[in-house]
Amino acid sequence: MSNSDLVIGFLEDDPDQSDLILLWLEQAGYKTRLFQSAAEFRRGLGSEAVDLLLLDWMLPDSSGPEVIEWIRSSANAELPVIFLTARNSEADMVRGLNAGGDDYVVKPAKQHELVARVAAVLRRIGIENVDRGQFELPPYSIDTRRRRISWDGQDVELTPREFELAAFLFRRHGRIVSRDSLLENVWNMNASVSTRTVDTHVSRLRKKLDLNGEYGWRLAAVYQHGYRLEQT
Missing domain, CATH: 1.10.10.10 (Winged helix-like DNA-binding domain superfamily/Winged helix DNA-binding domain)
Structure with missing residues (x-):
């Protein structure tokens, strides 16, 4: 499938961060969907409407690990999730991955590395030939x-x-x-x-x-x- 058939969600309450990251993803050909709170993600069919979720750790109404624990116990437990957060300690990375994260990227993210990590996770879950239709x-x-x-x-x-x-x-x-x-x-x-x-x-x-x-x-x-x- 082409990238334009894939929807990348971003759960992030900082508009400057979300605007930049969504721009990068759209430039790479993905559709995007922004959620500004955990409640909005749950209400907005988030686990169904996106093919992969970028997840911040510090949210206004929850934490990243709490969100991913909810996802992993939901009907759509297989949704791939990449943490995108400023928390950079080894303990945080371990906690995020142990909670069910598929990858962990520390802010400030680098454009090409982030897009490459998104594509790599999509390939791992079985979406092959992402650019070949x-x-x-x-x-x-x-x-x-x-x-x-x-x-x-x-x-x-x-x-x-x-x-x-x-x-x-x-x-x-x-x-x-x-x-x-x-x-x-x-x-x-x-x-x-x-x-x-x-x-x-x-x-x-x-x-x-x-x-x-x-x-x-x-x-x-x-x-x-x-x-x-x-x-x-």
């Missing part, structure tokens, strides 16, 4: 430039909306994605809109791609939460 989850291949999904080398006929839905779910495999998040990110609709459109499209996608577990992947409904594409 294609990623693999065998037997499926997702080509975001041609906007096609193939299964064992054969293209599957999908509508544009079905492709967007499939790419969103494949990119977040293993994570629960709510209907609200799908409405917001795939349909560009307000999450408060009540509709069965998501369920109908998910059902069609499950049939077209045989996401019933027989071929290694299952698109499962998670009661009172949403959907999760899981490996069987």
Whole structure:
């Protein structure tokens, strides 16, 4: 997939810091989403709406380790998190990584190093070929430039909306994605809109791609939460 398909979140209450870091990420081709408090992150579907989170340690209503502990006990415990903080002691680094951080960057961050660390963590969690517009989850291949999904080398006929839905779910495999998040990110609709459109499209996608577990992947409904594409 291209970087522009990926959303990097930043949980940071300092506007000068956030403006600079988000600019760097956008220059690298990523979409960005800012959260200025832990409460905003929890309310704003943060763990569903982003592919990776940059996390400050000192927040107005929580601490970085408390936020990551919440993430690791949530429905989307696999969300990759990089600490980005001024706390530079070895004890803090150890605590941050032991709490579940995937990496630890000390402020002031260097632009190219930070972007490289983001890309490295994304690769480690299975998002390969970030700059090449294609990623693999065998037997499926997702080509975001041609906007096609193939299964064992054969293209599957999908509508544009079905492709967007499939790419969103494949990119977040293993994570629960709510209907609200799908409405917001795939349909560009307000999450408060009540509709069965998501369920109908998910059902069609499950049939077209045989996401019933027989071929290694299952698109499962998670009661009172949403959907999760899981490996069987």
